[in-house]
Amino acid sequence: MTVNKNFLEIKNVNFKIEGNNKVNNVSFSIEKEGDIICLLGPSGIGKTTILRSIAGLEKIGSGTIKLKGKTISSNKINIEPEDRNISLSFQENSLFPHYTVEKNIHLATERKNLNKKKKLNLKKIIKLLNIGKILDKYPHQISAGEGQRASLARSLASHPDLLLLDEPLSNVDQSFKEEIQVQLKKILKNLKITTIIVTHDSYEAFYLGNKCGIILNKQLKQFDDPYNVYHFPNSVEVVNFLNRGILIPAKVTGENSLKNNDLGTIKGNFIKHYPKGSDVKLLLQPEDLEHDDQSNLKLEVVDRKFRGTNFIYTLKTNSNLLIPVFVHSHHIHQHEIDEKFGIKRPINIDHIVCF
Amino acid sequence: MFRNINIWFISSFIISFIVAIPIITVFSSFFENTTNYFEILKNTFLVEYIFNSFVLLFGVLFLTFIIGTGCAYLVSFYNFPGVNFFKWALILSFAVPPYIYAYSLTAFFENYGTAFTILKNLFGDGEYNKSIPKFDGTIGAIISLSFSLFSYVYILARASFFYQSQNLIDLGKNLGFSKLRSIFSIIIPSARPAIVAGLSLVAMETLSDFGAVSFFGINTLTTGIYNAWAGFDDLAFANQLSFYLLIFILVLFTLENYSRKKAKYHSPTKGGFKQKEKIKLSKYHSFFAFFICFFVFFISFIFPLSQMLYWTIIFPKNFFDLNIYNLLINTIYLVTLSSVILIIFSFISNYGNRVSRSKFLNALTTFSISGYAIPGVILAVAFITFISWFNNTVVEYFEFKSIKKIFIGSILGLVLVYFIRFYSLACNGIKSGYEKINRSIDESAYLIGYSKLKTFLYIHVPYLRNSVLLIGMLISIEIIRELPITLILRPFNFETFATTAYIYASQDLLEAAAVPSLFLILIASFFILLTSKYILRDDSE
Numbered sequence: 004m005t006v007n008k009n010f011l012e013i014k015n016v017n018f019k020i021e022g023n024n025k026v027n028n029v030s031f032s033i034e035k036e037g038d039i040i041c042l043l044g045p046s047g048i049g050k051t052t053i054l055r056s057i058a059g060l061e062k063i064g065s066g067t068i069k070l071k072g073k074t075i076s077s078n079k080i081n082i083e084p085e086d087r088n089i090s091l092s093f094q095e096n097s098l099f100p101h102y103t104v105e106k107n108i109h110l111a112t113e114r115k116n117l118n119k120k121k122k123l124n125l126k127k128i129i130k131l132l133n134i135g136k137i138l139d140k141y142p143h144q145i146s147a148g149e150g151q152r153a154s155l156a157r158s159l160a161s162h163p164d165l166l167l168l169d170e171p172l173s174n175v176d177q178s179f180k181e182e183i184q185v186q187l188k189k190i191l192k193n194l195k196i197t198t199i200i201v202t203h204d205s206y207e208a209f210y211l212g213n214k215c216g217i218i219l220n221k222q223l224k225q226f227d228d229p230y231n232v233y234h235f236p237n238s239v240e241v242v243n244f245l246n247r248g249i250l251i252p253a254k255v256t257g258e259n260s261l262k263n264n265d266l267g268t269i270k271g272n273f274i275k276h277y278p279k280g281s282d283v284k285l286l287l288q289p290e291d292l293e294h295d296d297q298s299n300l301k302l303e304v305v306d307r308k309f310r311g312t313n314f315i316y317t318l319k320t321n322s323n324l325l326i327p328v329f330v331h332s333h334h335i336h337q338h339e340i341d342e343k344f345g346i347k348r349p350i351n352i353d354h355i356v357c358f
Numbered sequence: 359m360f361r362n363i364n365i366w367f368i369s370s371f372i373i374s375f376i377v378a379i380p381i382i383t384v385f386s387s388f389f390e391n392t393t394n395y396f397e398i399l400k401n402t403f404l405v406e407y408i409f410n411s412f413v414l415l416f417g418v419l420f421l422t423f424i425i426g427t428g429c430a431y432l433v434s435f436y437n438f439p440g441v442n443f444f445k446w447a448l449i450l451s452f453a454v455p456p457y458i459y460a461y462s463l464t465a466f467f468e469n470y471g472t473a474f475t476i477l478k479n480l481f482g483d484g485e486y487n488k489s490i491p492k493f494d495g496t497i498g499a500i501i502s503l504s505f506s507l508f509s510y511v512y513i514l515a516r517a518s519f520f521y522q523s524q525n526l527i528d529l530g531k532n533l534g535f536s537k538l539r540s541i542f543s544i545i546i547p548s549a550r551p552a553i554v555a556g557l558s559l560v561a562m563e564t565l566s567d568f569g570a571v572s573f574f575g576i577n578t579l580t581t582g583i584y585n586a587w588a589g590f591d592d593l594a595f596a597n598q599l600s601f602y603l604l605i606f607i608l609v610l611f612t613l614e615n616y617s618r619k620k621a622k623y624h625s626p627t628k629g630g631f632k633q634k635e636k637i638k639l640s641k642y643h644s645f646f647a648f649f650i651c652f653f654v655f656f657i658s659f660i661f662p663l664s665q666m667l668y669w670t671i672i673f674p675k676n677f678f679d680l681n682i683y684n685l686l687i688n689t690i691y692l693v694t695l696s697s698v699i700l701i702i703f704s705f706i707s708n709y710g711n712r713v714s715r716s717k718f719l720n721a722l723t724t725f726s727i728s729g730y731a732i733p734g735v736i737l738a739v740a741f742i743t744f745i746s747w748f749n750n751t752v753v754e755y756f757e758f759k760s761i762k763k764i765f766i767g768s769i770l771g772l773v774l775v776y777f778i779r780f781y782s783l784a785c786n787g788i789k790s791g792y793e794k795i796n797r798s799i800d801e802s803a804y805l806i807g808y809s810k811l812k813t814f815l816y817i818h819v820p821y822l823r824n825s826v827l828l829i830g831m832l833i834s835i836e837i838i839r840e841l842p843i844t845l846i847l848r849p850f851n852f853e854t855f856a857t858t859a860y861i862y863a864s865q866d867l868l869e870a871a872a873v874p875s876l877f878l879i880l881i882a883s884f885f886i887l888l889t890s891k892y893i894l895r896d897d898s899e
Contacts, residue, residue, distance in 0.1 A: 055801075058801075058805055059804075060801050060804070083804070083809075084801070084804040084805055085804045085805070085807050085808055085809050085810075088807070089805065090805050090806065091801070091802075091805050093798040093801070093802065095796065095798060096796075097796060097798035097799055097801070097802040098799075098802075099799060099802070099803070099817055099821075100795070100799070100821065101820055101821045110806060110816075111806040113806075113807075154802070157802070157806065158805075158806075161805075161806045161807065163805075
C-alpha cells in the first residue's frame with residue numbers, strides 16, 4: 004500500500020443532480036496544494052454539478068472524493084458542506100442581500116480555526132480585487148461584475164482548503180477581464196489556495212490552470228497541461244470543442260510524413276505511431292500553414308477575418324475543404340475574397356496529431 | 359424515503375395532522391346517528407338553512423362586485439380630487455367586521471334610533487318611525503356583509519387594474535372602441551381572474567359569517583351549526599350541517615384556487631409594462647367620481663365608526679362599566695401568543711421545505727394551509743367533537759385524567775384552533791418572503807462554515823424581519839375581528855372586544871356593545887394603516 008499524497012483525489016465518481024446523471028466515471032486529482040485546475044466544457048454539461056458535489060451541496064452517485072487524504076464524499080460518507088472548509092463562489096450573485104459588501108466579506112472570516120495571520124490578507128484581497136469603493140454598499144447597489152468580485156473576495160476571505168470558482172469572471176467587462184485574471188492568478192498563488200475553476204473560455208483556462216479538464220458528452224475527455232490539451236488533443240470531440248483547427252484526410256507515407264490530396268506532402272513528428280499506408284485524419288491548426296506568394300500551391304480565399312494581431316483567412320481547396328490560416332496583421336499586402344493565396348511548401352508541422 | 363425523516367418532516371406532519379382534525383371529524387360524523395332533533399329538523403329547517411345561505415350569498419356577491427369593482431375602476435383609471443386618499447381609505451372598511459356593521463345599521467334606523475333623533479333635532483317632534491326605512495333581516499345582513507367585505511374585491515381588482523398596461527388601453531382606442539365598450543370588452547375581462555378571486559373570498563366569508571347573520575336572526579347553515587351545538591348540545595347534528603357547508607366551501611375553494619392560478623398570468627412582464635396615465639376628469643365628472651368614492655367610504659367606515667362613537671359619548675356609563683384595560687390585555691395576549699406560534703411554525707415548515715426539497719413535505723404543507731377555507735364555527739365545533747371523542751375512547755381506555763379541560767374552554771384550545779384558521783396566512787407570508795432569497799445564498803452560508811441553524815438565525819431571520827412584522831400585523835387584524843371561534847372556545851370569563859360586543863348585542867344592549875365595537879374598529883384601523891401599502895400591493899408605485 005502506498006500512501007496517497009494527492010491533495011484532492013476524485014476517483015470513479017458519477018456526478019448527478021436531482022437523480023439525473025450529469026458526468027460519469029470522473030477521475031482526476033490535484034497533486035499539490037496551491038495548484039489551479041480549470042474545467043472546460045459547453046454550458047449545461049455539468050461543470051457546476053461537479054463543483055457543487057465537491058462542495059458537498061449535492062450527493063454523488065458513486066465513487067469517492069478525498070480531500071487531504073480524508074474521504075469527504077462517497078456512497079456512505081457525505082460530510083456536510085459547512086464542515087468541509089471548501090468555498091464555492093457561485094456564478095450568480097449570492098451575497099447576503101441584507102448585509103453590506105464589507106459585512107459579507109467579514110462574515111467569512113469568522114470561520115472556526117482561522118488564524119490571525121491569514122486574516123491579515125483581507126486588505127490585500129480587497130485591494131487586488133479593486134472593491135475598496137463598494138465596501139459600504141449593499142449587494143443590490145452594485146453591478147454584476149462588482150458582485151462577482153465581492154463574492155470572490157468573500158470566498159477568499161474564508162481561506163478555504165479548496166476554492167471552487169464557477170465562471171468567476173463571466174460578468175466582468177472584457178476590458179477589465181485580463182487584468183483581473185492576472186490578479187486572480189497572483190492572489191491564488193500568493194495565498195497558496197488550491198482552486199478549481201469552471202469556465203467556458205478556453206483562454207482563461209489555459210492562462211489560469213496548471214491543469215485543464217475538458218468535459219464533453221458526460222465524460223471527462225482529457226485532463227492534462229494546458230499546452231498538451233491545446234497541442235495534443237486526445238479526441239475528435241476535444242478538437243471540435245476547442246474549435247482551433249480542422250481535420251483533413253491524409254495517408255501516412257513514411258516515418259515522418261503524410262500526404263493530402265490537396266496540400267501534398269506534410270512533414271513532422273508523429274505523436275503516435277501509425278503504420279505506413281494507413282488512412283488518418285490530420286489535425287491542421289491555423290498556425291501550421293505559412294503564407295508564401297511565390298509558392299505554386301495556391302488556394303482560393305473565401306473569407307478574411309481581422310482579429311487585431313492577425314488575420315484569419317479561410318481557404319478553399321480543390322476538394323472543397325475549408326482551411327483556416329493565420330497571417331500576422333503587419334503583413335503588408337492583403338488578399339481579397341476570391342483571390343488566390345499561396346501556401347509555403349513543403350509543409351512542416353512540429354508535431355503531427357492524427358486520429 | 360426514511361432518510362428524510364427529521365425534525366422538519368415531523369413538525370410538518372404534526373401541523374398537517376392538527377389541520378386535518380376538523381376535516382376528518384366533520385366527514386366521519388356525517389354517518390353517525392343523531393338525536394331526534396335531526397330527524398325533525400332535517401326536513402323542515404335544512405331546506406330553509408340552505409335557501410337562506412343562498413339568498414345571502416347572491417345578494418352579497420352582487421353588491422360587493424358592484425361596489426368593489428366600481429371603486430377600483432374609478433381610483434385606478436381616473437384623476438379626481440381625493441383619489442390618492444380614497445385609494446387606501448376604502449380598505450379601512452376592513453376594520454369593521456360585519457357584525458359591528460349590523461349593530462350600527464340597526465342602531466341608526468331602529469325605532470327611536472339615531473336617525474329618529476337627528477330628524478327630531480332638525481324638524482322637531484314627529485312620527486318619523488314609520489317613514490324611516492328599516493334594514494333588518496336578510497336585507498340588513500346583505501348590506502352589512504357587503505359594506506364590510508367589498509374590500510376583498512376592491513383590493514384584488516385594483517391590483518389587477520394597476521398592473522394593466524397602458525398598451526392594453528391604447529389597443530382599445532386603436533381599435534376604435536368607445537369608452538364603455540373598452541370597459542366591458544377589455545378592462546373588466548382582463549381583470550376577471552382577480553375579481554373572481556376576490557368574490558370567492560367574499561363568498562367564503564359570507565357563508566362562514568356568524569355574527570351579523572345571527573344578530574339579524576337569519577337561519578343559515580352557519581348559525582344552524584352554532585345553534586345545534588349551543589342550543590341542542592347536539593354535536594353530531596352540528597357536524598352534519600358542517601358537512602353540507604364544507605361541500606359549498608370546497609366548490610368555492612376550488613374556484614378560487616383555479617382563478618388565482620390564472621391571475622398569475624396577469625402579473626407585469628419586464629418588457630411590455632407601461633405605467634398608465636390616469637385620465638383627468640372634467641369638473642362635473644370628477645365631482646361624480648368623488649361623490650361615489652366618498653359615499654362608499656362614508657357608508658362603509660365613517661358611518662359605523664361615528665355611530666359607535668356617538669353612542670359611546672351619549673352613554674358614558676357603559677364606557678366606565680367596561681373593563682377596557684382587561685379586554686386590551688386579553689386581546690394583546692391572544693394576538694401575541696398566536697402570532698408567535700404561527701410564525702415559528704411557519705418558519706419551521708418553510709425552512710424544512712427549503713432544506714429537504716422533499717415533494718411529500720411540500721404536499722403536506724399545501725394541505726395544511728387549507729384550514730383558512732373552513733368556517734370558524736365548523737373548526738370550533740369539530741375541534742370540540744374530536745376532543746370529546748378522543749377523551750371518551752382513548753383517554754378513558756387508558757384511565758388517564760380527562761383532557762377536556764385542557765383543550766376546551768382554555769387558551770390552549772383557542773390558540774390551537776386559531777392556528778388552524780390562520781396558518782395559511784402566516785405560512786404563505788413567510789413563503790413569499792423566502793421566495794425572494796436565492797438558494798445560493800443559503801449555500802454560500804454553508805460554504806463559509808455556517809451550520810443550518812446558524813444560517814437560519816443569522817441570514818434568514820434578519821432578512822425576513824419585515825415579512826414577519828407584516829404577517830404579525832395581518833394576523834392581529836384577523837384575530838381582533840374573529841368572533842365564532844373565540845366565542846365557542848374561550849375560557850370562562852375571558853372576553854375580547856369582539857365577544858363583549860356580541861354578548862351585549864345579543865342581549866339587545868346595543869348601546870353597551872358600542873364601546874367594545876369602537877375600540878375594535880380603532881385598533882383594527884391602526885393595524886390596517888400600518889400595512890396598507892402591502893395590502894394594496896403598491897410596491898412599484
